[in-house]
Amino acid sequence: MSRYGDNKQQSTTETKGGSDSHIVFGTPFPEQTERDRRQGLTDSGQFVPTWKQEVRDEKGRRRFHGAFTGGFSAGYYNTVGSKEGWTPSSFVSSRSARTDQHASRPEDFMDEEDLQEIANARKLVATDEFDVLGGTEREMAARKRQQQEDEARGSGIGFLGTSLMDMVGPTNDSVGIRLLRKLGWKPGQGIGPRKKIHVDYVEIVGRDDVTFAPRDTPIVDFKSKTNSFGLGYELEKHVPQVAEMRRLRQLQQGEDDEEERAAFGMENNIINKKRFGLSAFEDDEDDVDVYGNDRRDYHHTLYDLDDQPQQRPSKRTKTVSSTYESSKKKTPCNDGRLPLKGFILSDQPQELGEWYQPPQVPDDYNEHQHLEQQHATAEPRYNMSSEERGIILGEKPIEPRSVFDYIPDKSKDRLDNVLKFFVDKGPIDPTKLTDFPTISKQQANMALRGYMPFGDNLKKQARYRHYLENQAGLKTQDGEPMTTIPVPEGLTHEQGMKEMDEFAKAARIFRPISAMMSGRFTSASTTTTASSSSSTIEHTSFEGGLKTEAQWRKEKELREKEEAEKPKPVTEKSQEAQAAAMKMFGQLTRTVKPFYPSKLVCKRFNVRNPHPDHDPSKGSTGGRTQAGSRDALSEDKMDEMLRYQSTAGGRNTNKPKAIDLWKDDPTLNAVIPKPSDRPKPPSTAAMESISSSTLPPSSTLVSKQTLEQQQQQPSLPQQESDDTKKSSAAEEPSDYERPSMDIFKAIFENSDDDEEEEEEEEEKEHKPANTESQRQPLPNSQQQQQQKRDQVKQEEEDDQLIGPPLPPELSTLTNKSGVDAEPFRPKFNRPAERSSLTAEFKIASERVVVEPFKPRSHTSKRRHISVSDDEDEDEEQKGKKTEESDDSEEDEKRRQRRRKKDKKRHKKTHKKEKRKKEKSSSSSRKRHRHRHDDSDDSEEDNELNNAVWVEKETNVKKKSTTSHSSGRSHSYSDESSSKKTKSSARPRASDL
C-alpha cells in the first residue's frame, strides 16, 4: 500500500515540478472528495503517514498502546503521550462537590476491561438457603457428624444437650425442605402422594382409611455398562497401574485445562504468569506452544480407558455440540412432550425386522414316531451293504459292469463285427429277413413321392413300395419301421436280402433331388432296365429340363394354397388359448417351470437358494454371457433345434445299419456328396449326448432293442469286410438334410478343440503305428481321401474314448440333465393330432433345417403397445423443435448409412459370427450389431406382419394446451413413429 502511495506522491510532486516525462502505471485512486471526508469514508489502503496512524481498540476507541499491554511500540514515536510528553490535565476544583465524595472502591479505578474480567471471574452460586441440590445433603452430613461427635463424647446428657440445642437453635433448612414440610413431609419419609396400605396390613393397623407416605428409597443411578469387563470388576482396583495412570492423566488434564483457559483469556492469573511478553497483537487462538514444552505423555494413551475420551474436545467444539444438542433436545416427541433428559430424538426411524409366523405344526405330527424310524434306520448302519444303503438313499443300483461297458458303442460295434468271424453266429431264421439295409424315414418318404422304379416287374415294384412304406414308418403303429420282414414269396432268403439292398439303393437314387431343386425341374421320362441279377444300376435318361417360370410359379401357388388349407398344427399354445377362450383358466393355462435365482439375488431378497445344487453354467441359464444376452447359436438353442428337426424329420440316428451306397456305386461316386452325406467328422461327447437326448423316448427304446439285436445277431459276412467304414456309416445315417457338421463343429469348437488337440497329440505319441496300420489304400477321388481322413480321425477318437469310464448305455440312452430338469408336464395332444403333426413335418424338408439360422421371420410378430404419446404434448416445447428435427434428420442419415454398411457386411458377418462366436469373447456390441443386421433384413419381410402391431400414436387433441404455443409437433411425431415402426420390427435375441 505504501508503495503505491509513494508512487502517487512522487507523481504529484513531479507534475508539480512541471516535467511530463514520468510514466504512470495503473489507475490512481480517486481523490478523496469533501463529501467522503465528511462521511468519514477513507480508503483502507490509503497511505497514512506514521504520525497520523492510530491504534484503536475493538470498540473503535483510541487506545494507548505501549509497553504495559505488551506492545513493542508505545507512546508518541514510542515515547509517551504526545510530542510534548505528558500533558497535565487541567485542574478541576472539587470543593463544591465535597459532599459527594465517598470512599473510592477499586472498581472506580478500573477500566472496562478490568471490570469485564472481574465479572467473568465472579461465579454465581445459590445461597445456602436456596441450594436445593447440595443443601439437604450438607445438612444430613452435618447432623451425622454431630451425632458422631456425640457418640464420641459418649454421654447421654451431652447428646441431649446437642439435640436440645438443635431444637432450640434456628434451623437452617433450605427453602425446598421448608416447602416440603409445609406440604406435610417429614424427614425420613419418601416424597410422593400418600398411599393406602396394602390389605394385609389392614388388620395390623385396624383401620383401612389410613394412608402412608411412600418409603424413602434412594434413587438408584443405573449406569449403563460401557466396558467389556466382567460384572463387578473394577479395573483400577485390580490393576493399580491403571489407577496411577488415570491419576496422572487427571493431573495432566488439570494443567491442560488451565492452559486452555488461559489461551482463551478466561481466567487470568495464569495469563500473566505464562504469556507475559507476548504482543497484544498476537492471535490468542494461536495454538503454537511458544515455550515449546510439550509435556504430553503419549505413554498414557496406551492404557486408554473406555470411559475417558481419548481426546478431550476443545471448549469451542463442546459449545458447538452442546448447542446442537440443545436444539435437538427441543424437538418434541410424537406426543408433544420433550424427550427425557439425556435422550435426544433420533431422526432416523426405527426399523423393525421382518417377522415371520412360526410354521404351523400339523395336528397329526408325531415327532416321536419319526425318531423311532430314525433309530431303526440308524441302528444297523454298520452291517449294511453299499447297495442297501444306496436303496435307502434312493440311489440307482449300480449295475455290474464289465470292461465292455466302458467301451464306446462304436468301438463295441466294431469289436462285435470283428468277433463275428470267430464266434458262431447261431442259426439265421430263413423265413425272415433281418438286418436288411435301412434308409431314413425322410428318405423313404421322398422316395415314395418320387419315381417308382421296377416298372417291368410289378410284383417287385409292390415289394419296393412296401419296403419304402415300412421304412417310412407307415406300416407300424408307432411310426417305427419293422426290422424283420418275412421273406417274400418266390424268393430265397439270400435273394430277399439282395433285393433289399437293391431297394435301399433305389430309394437313394430315385428320391426327388430336393424340394427346391425338384420344384425347378420337370420330371423326366425315365426308363429303367433293371436286371435283378447282374447289374444294380438303373439307366435314367433325362429328357426333362428346367421348368418355365410360369409353370414353377403356378406350382408354387398351388403348394402355398395347399399349405394354407391345411389345418395349422395343433400346438400346446393353442391348447392354452382354447382354454383361455373358454375361460378355463387354471391347470390348462398354467405352466410351472423351475426358476433358478442367482446366489446374489437370493441373498438380496433374504431367501435361501431354492436350488442350492443347481449349476448355473448348465441348464437353462447356460449359453448366456455376462451381459445376459444369449448367443444366437448357444448350446441349448442348438439342442432345441436338433430336437425340432428330429421330430420333424423322424430321423433315427441309431439305426442298426445303413448301407453306404456310394461305396460301391460308381455313379454315385462321381457325384460329390453333400456335406451331410460325407462321413461324420469326429463327433464329440457333447454332440452324442445331444443327439441321444433329442431322440424321442420310443426311438431310444427301439434303438436299444436294435442294439441288443445287433450284438446278438451279427450281420452278414459280406458287410463285415469293411467294418471300419460301416461303423462310421452306421453312426452317421445318410441324411442329406442335416446341416453340415462343420457348423456344429464351429459351434462347439472351443469346448472340444483343446481336448481334441490334446488328445490328438497324445494319440500321435502313443500309437502312430496303430493309425498307420488302420489306414487303407485309398481311391484317387478326392473326397474319398477326405472321407478316409475323417474316418481315421474318428477311429482315433474312438480309441480315445476308451479312456474315460463312460457309464454303460445310460449316457447315451437316457436324457441329458437339462432335459431331465424339466418337470413332467402332461400334454394334451390327442394321438390323431400328434400324427397330423408329424405328417405335416414330414413334408417339410430343407426349410426346417435352415430356419433357425434365419432371422426371426413369421414368428417375429411383435405385439406392441404404446403408452402413448401424441404429438400435441410437444407443442409446449416449440423452442426445441429445430434441434430435435435436426437430430432426427441426423439419425435418419446415420441409420441409412449403417444399413448400407450392414448390407455389405452382412454376408460376411453372418458366417464369421458363427465361426467366431466362441473364440472371440464376443463383445456385446458386436452382437448387438449382429442383431441389427438381422433386423434390417427381416424388416421388409415383417412389415406386413408387424403392421398390426405397430406402436400407435394417439391422436389426442389437447385443446387445453394449445394456448401455450403451437407448431413443432409434426416432424417429431413422424420421426418417433418411424422409429417405433422400426423398433417394433426388430427381432429379439431370444428368437435368433
Add this chain to the structure above:
Amino acid sequence: MVAYPTHCDQSLKGHKGPISQVCYNKSGQYCLSGGRDRTVRLWNPATGMEVHSYNGHGRDVLGVSVSPDNGRLASCGADRAVILWDVGTGAILRRYTAHWERVNDVDFNEQGTVLVSGSFDATIRIWDCRSSNFSPIQVLEDCKDTIMSIQVKDVEIIAGSTDGKVRTYDLRNGKLAEDYIGPPITSARLSNDGNCILVSTLDDTVRLMDKANGTLLNEFKGHKHNEFKVESVMSNTDAYAISGSENGQIYIWDVLEGTTVKTLQSQDTIVTSIDYHPSDVAMVTAGNDGVVRVWS
C-alpha cells in the same frame, strides 16, 4: 361414506406432456410421476405442491418406483436406462444402462436392496443397489415379448408381458408360474393380500386371477382398453378394482360382484396410470393430458 374415491381433490399440473406412470410413496404422503417430458416429479398431493423435479433421463420416463424407506426413487425410460435417485438431494445414485431397449417398468424389492426392471427387449433384469455393480445380477429371459409391468412383492416378481402371459417368479420356491391369459397384458398387479393378481389386457378386460393356481376369479369389463398401456389397481382394502380407460374415465368395480360401481370422468384422453393410497380412501391418476389428479 363410500369406500372408494369419488371426487377430484387436486390437479397437479407441471408435467409438459403425457404422464406414463404415477405412484404414491410408501406412506402415501407424497406421490411421484414420470412422463414424456423426461422428468420425474415429486408432489405433495395434499397441498398440490410440486416438491421436486428430478431431471436426468434422456428420453421419456416410463416407470417410477419408490424405495421402501422412501429414501430413494427409481425410474426407467425410453433411454434404456434405469436410474436410482436420492430423494432429498435429487442426485443420481446409480444409472443402469444394460437394457437393450426401452425399459417399461421398474420396482424395488421390499428390502430396497434390489431393483427389478422389465424392458422391451423381453428381459427382466435384476440390479443390485448395494454394491457398485452396474451390470444386472440376473437376467430373466423367459418372456417372449415386451414386459409391460413389473411388481415385486415379498419374494415374488410379477411380470406382465405382451406375449399374453403373467409370470410369477417365486424366489423362495425357485419356481416360475406362467399363466396364459391371451391378449397382451399391460398391467399385472398383486392385490394387497398378495393372493390375487389383477391383470389388464388389451381386450377391454381386467381379470382377477388367483395367484396360487391361476384360475380366473372375476372379470371386469366396460372400459375401453385395446391400444395403450392402461393400468389397473386394487383398492387398499381389496374391495374394489380400479382401472383407467382410453376414453378418459376411471372405472371402479366391485371385486366380488364384478359390477361397475362408479365411473369417474377424469379427462378427455387416456387415463394411463393409477395408484391407490396405501391406507386412505384416495388415489392418484394420470394420463395423457399431463395432469396428475388426486381423488378422494
